[in-house]
Amino acid sequence: MSAPRVVIADDQAFVRIGFRMILKSGGIEVVGEAADGAEAVTVVREVRPDVVLMDIRMPTMDGLEATRRIVRGPGDCRVLMLTTFDLDRYVYEALAAGASGFLLKDVTPEHLVAAVRLIETGDALLAPSITRRLVERFASGAPVAPAVHRDLTALTPREREVLTFVGHGRSNSEIADYLTLSEATVKTHVARIFAKLELRDRAQAVVLAYETGLVTPGA
Numbered sequence: 001m002s003a004p005r006v007v008i009a010d011d012q013a014f015v016r017i018g019f020r021m022i023l024k025s026g027g028i029e030v031v032g033e034a035a036d037g038a039e040a041v042t043v044v045r046e047v048r049p050d051v052v053l054m055d056i057r058m059p060t061m062d063g064l065e066a067t068r069r070i071v072r073g074p075g076d077c078r079v080l081m082l083t084t085f086d087l088d089r090y091v092y093e094a095l096a097a098g099a100s101g102f103l104l105k106d107v108t109p110e111h112l113v114a115a116v117r118l119i120e121t122g123d124a125l126l127a128p129s130i131t132r133r134l135v136e137r138f139a140s141g142a143p144v145a146p147a148v149h150r151d152l153t154a155l156t157p158r159e160r161e162v163l164t165f166v167g168h169g170r171s172n173s174e175i176a177d178y179l180t181l182s183e184a185t186v187k188t189h190v191a192r193i194f195a196k197l198e199l200r201d202r203a204q205a206v207v208l209a210y211e212t213g214l215v216t217p218g219a
Contacts, residue, residue, distance in 0.1 A: 004050035004116055007032040009040035009066065010082060011058045015105065019053060019112065026113030037061030041069045048075050051119055053103070055082045056090045064090065064097050071098030071200070078119050078201075096211070100201045152212060154196045160214070162189040166202060167209025 006028055008016045013035075020030045031047045034040035037054075038061040044052060052070060056063040067079045081094040081102040094102060100119060103112065152160060165175045172190065176183045190202075199205050209215040 003028045004078075004119065005029050005031045005047070006116060007034065007040065007043055007047065007049040007052045009034040009037065009043075009052060009058070009063065010055040011035050012055075015055070015082075022109045022112055023116065026109070026117075028113060028116055037063055037066030040066045041073075044070050044077055045073065049077055051116055052077060052079045053082055053116075054079050054099070056094060064093055067094060067097045067099050076200075080115065080119060092207075095203050096207050098200065098204065100203050152197075152214065155193060159189055159193050159196070162186065163193050163205065163209055164214055166190065166193075166205050167215035169206070 006023060008019050008030060010016050010019075016033050016035075020033070023030055031049050032043040034043045036058045040052065040054060040063075041061070052067075054063040054067055058066075063081060067081070070077055070079055078100045079098065081090075081099045082105055083090070083102055084105055101115075103115060107115070152163075155163065161179070162175060165178060170178070172183050172186045175181075176186045179186070190205075193199070193205065194201075197205075197208065199208065
């Protein structure tokens with residue numbers, strides 16, 4: 001697996017320095033840095049990284065707006081939000097904006113390197129159950145417009161069923177057990193769901209399941 005090219009966006013210089021040193025020691029190239037969201041958008045357009053480590057709270061333009069602009073831009077850059085608290089009230093908004101997941105700022109060096117290397121799988125950074133917990137915690141009261149509007153009628157009954165399980169935080173292997181299918185078949189269904197609904201990864205699929213009412217908080 002080739003190492004992703006990374007941009008670090010954080011208004012604290014010591015955080016950028018620390019993450020850069022950790023990633024470099026792990027064999028990952030840091031191709032750019034930014035001290036605010038607006039600068040992050042500019043740097044991403046210039047260097048076209050694979051992954052952005054994005055702080056949520058930054059001056060000039062926060063990480064949420066920067067994430068929206070980056071994921072709607074050209075390329076297939078993944079955004080990992082950086083936060084101090086695992087139940088930060090902005091995490092749901094970050095996922096809805098198109099972020100692929102989040103990392104705590106006190107993440108261990110090993111976890112940081114592993115997360116950045118595996119993020120392109122779309123399911124490696126955030127366990128589905130953690131994503132579901134975060135979305136459920138804030139979805140009912142989050143004052144945000146849906147990030148993705150999709151017509152679920154494009155899905156077959158089986159695909160809709162699989163998406164429901166994804167929304168409930170089930171992994172592919174768990175879905176396979178529930179539906180008495182092979183894990184390979186479930187992966188195929190998930191891939192087709194992503195293609196039909198133009199979803200980037202599992203985190204966005206979970207958000208969509210809540211925003212469309214397919215899954216409801218507390219269900």
